[in-house]
Amino acid sequence: MILPADTHALIIGGGPAALAMTGALRGEGLSVRVITPHAPTAFPATYGAWLDDLPGWARSCAAHVWTDVRVYTGPEPTPLLRPYALLDNARLLRALLARASGSVWTCDHVLGAQPAGALWAVTTRSGVTYRAAFLVDASGHHPVLQPPVHPGGAALQTAYGLTARFERPPSPPGAMVWMDHRAPHGPHPHPTFLYAMHLGGDRYFVEETSLIARPAPTRSDLRGRLHARLRAQGTPPGEILAEEWVSFPMNAAAPAAHGPLAFGAAGGMVHPISGFQVTAALRAAPLVARAAAAALAGGDDPHRAAWAALWPAPRRAERDVHLLGVQALLTLPPEALSPFFQAFFALPAEQWRAFLDPGTPAGTLARIMLRLFVALPARARLPLTRAALARPRSSVTALRAAMKVTSRVSHPLHGAVPQAERMTHPDLPLDDDTRDHEDTSQTEPVTEGMQGSTGSTDANGLDPNADLGEKVEELRENLRAMTRTDR
Numbered sequence: 001m002i003l004p005a006d007t008h009a010l011i012i013g014g015g016p017a018a019l020a021m022t023g024a025l026r027g028e029g030l031s032v033r034v035i036t037p038h039a040p041t042a043f044p045a046t047y048g049a050w051l052d053d054l055p056g057w058a059r060s061c062a063a064h065v066w067t068d069v070r071v072y073t074g075p076e077p078t079p080l081l082r083p084y085a086l087l088d089n090a091r092l093l094r095a096l097l098a099r100a101s102g103s104v105w106t107c108d109h110v111l112g113a114q115p116a117g118a119l120w121a122v123t124t125r126s127g128v129t130y131r132a133a134f135l136v137d138a139s140g141h142h143p144v145l146q147p148p149v150h151p152g153g154a155a156l157q158t159a160y161g162l163t164a165r166f167e168r169p170p171s172p173p174g175a176m177v178w179m180d181h182r183a184p185h186g187p188h189p190h191p192t193f194l195y196a197m198h199l200g201g202d203r204y205f206v207e208e209t210s211l212i213a214r215p216a217p218t219r220s221d222l223r224g225r226l227h228a229r230l231r232a233q234g235t236p237p238g239e240i241l242a243e244e245w246v247s248f249p250m251n252a253a254a255p256a257a258h259g260p261l262a263f264g265a266a267g268g269m270v271h272p273i274s275g276f277q278v279t280a281a282l283r284a285a286p287l288v289a290r291a292a293a294a295a296l297a298g299g300d301d302p303h304r305a306a307w308a309a310l311w312p313a314p315r316r317a318e319r320d321v322h323l324l325g326v327q328a329l330l331t332l333p334p335e336a337l338s339p340f341f342q343a344f345f346a347l348p349a350e351q352w353r354a355f356l357d358p359g360t361p362a363g364t365l366a367r368i369m370l371r372l373f374v375a376l377p378a379r380a381r382l383p384l385t386r387a388a389l390a391r392p393r394s395s396v397t398a399l400r401a402a403m404k405v406t407s408r409v410s411h412p413l414h415g416a417v418p419q420a421e422r423m424t425h426p427d428l429p430l431d432d433d434t435r436d437h438e439d440t441s442q443t444e445p446v447t448e449g450m451q452g453s454t455g456s457t458d459a460n461g462l463d464p465n466a467d468l469g470e471k472v473e474e475l476r477e478n479l480r481a482m483t484r485t486d487r
């Protein structure tokens with residue numbers, strides 16, 4: 001049965017990304033149908049987020065907020081001085097549904113989609129075909145419409161977690177431990193860390209986490225390691241209240257510009273270094289919806305407009321830099337991971353925060369990466385250099401793109417419209433976040449951490465007139481100087 005196009009938009013999925021987009025489109029006055037196999041259900045995963053990353057309305061959906069947030073890369077904790085929230089998923093669902101009020105919820109399983117004139121037609125398991133002018137695939141890490149591209153193969157974050165009662169605290173009471181790289185249970189070929197939260201009283205959430213790996217540790221591997229860790233530190237769990245298994249790819253490339261809009265985990269929006277995605281979807285949805293609504297009103301293709309709002313050139317350059325970071329992390333030997341994060345969290349707070357922020361411009365990211373590289377111990381630098389040289393094209397592309405960020409860079413996740421692809425607000429000023437992250441005038445001399453720098457932000461140490469091969473050779477030469485002590 002083919003239904004008439006009775007809504008402007010069809011959203012595939014019932015997760016946070018789908019509902020954020022539904023609410024944002026409703027906010028633009030568009031009619032929306034959500035298609036997902038289940039009725040509205042509180043999201044099953046344990047969602048954590050930096051409190052200041054959440055849009056204002058979502059902050060009231062926090063179940064817990066910790067101000068004592070720590071990382072252990074050695075015996076002493078590093079305080080992160082940034083409040084962290086655990087989301088109350090039932091409350092988040094209610095808030096998202098309230099914002100999506102007036103949308104139609106259809107319980108069905110989408111099988112595929114085809115263009116139908118100016119519309120898209122979505123076929124479902126029940127045999128009904130739905131049509132609309134704007135189609136969003138927010139069906140999660142295994143998107144139903146367009147398989148994501150993972151350069152070099154999917155690199156997974158895997159984790160096994162428990163919510164349990166403990167006779168003795170498995171992590172500091174009152175605190176949230178973002179990463180504990182200490183390994184009382186002994187070394188392991190796949191380095192893992194503990195992610196832990198005190199939930200009040202004798203309840204704790206503890207999760208043995210492999211940040212990113214290819215191939216990744218299995219569930220039974222991580223379960224065994226978590227219990228071994230808890231035993232080794234003398235804090236075995238008592239009553240187990242809930243278990244969690246985490247497994248998703250971290251390194252999806254930006255999706256293609258054509259076809260339905262892929263959004264959320266389906267759309268390469270997982271942060272390739274932290275694995276966070278929820279806040280990015282909540283923050284990006286309004287801007288993307290605004291672009292789609294403006295295109296629809298103007299008789300243009302809403303998919304192209306929405307994609308351009310979500311993936312402006314600076315954002316794609318940023319993705320390249322992050323994917324280079326992923327490549328580097330994947331090549332680190334196990335014993336170098338802890339020193340790597342020691343150097344990472346020893347960076348000025350605004351720099352490591354910016355690195356974990358999906359809205360940080362590529363130029364800033366690249367400069368942070370270079371600074372981190374310089375700060376690393378020799379044993380961690382060599383594999384990173386090898387990783388960069390193993391992908392000379394993407395290294396140079398990322399660095400060049402990174403260093404070419406123009407003067408009015410901003411990012412949809414920060415709510416400002418990028419200059420090149422702006423839709424409706426040509427004179428929107430830069431927001432404070434962006435201003436804080438970026439040398440917006442691009443006149444400030446940058447020498448710190450940049451080998452071969454000639455003293456301007458446009459200088460990446462590479463001769464602008466050299467061809468790609470020569471640039472790679474120059475880059476190789478620069479990096480060689482930095483790693484000479486390793487040889």
Ligand SMILES: Cc1cc2nc3c(=O)[nH]c(=O)nc-3n(C[C@H](O)[C@H](O)[C@H](O)COP(=O)(O)OP(=O)(O)OC[C@H]3O[C@@H](n4cnc5c(N)ncnc54)[C@H](O)[C@@H]3O)c2cc1C
Pocket residue numbers: 012013014015016017018035036037038043045046047048049108109110111138139140141144244245246247248263264265266270275276277278279
């Ligand atoms: C256990 C776990 C913990 C995580 N923790 C965090 C965290 O702390 N912070 C963070 O930011 N990120 C976290 N992530 C990563 C990521 O943010 C989540 O996976 C998040 O749920 C992705 O949101 P989404 O809406 O894009 O997709 P999903 O939440 O996966 O939702 C996909 C939706 O699409 C529906 N669907 C699937 N196939 C079809 C189909 N064929 N037809 C119709 N509907 C379909 C599903 O039923 C579901 O409703 C975690 C991931 C996991 C797995």
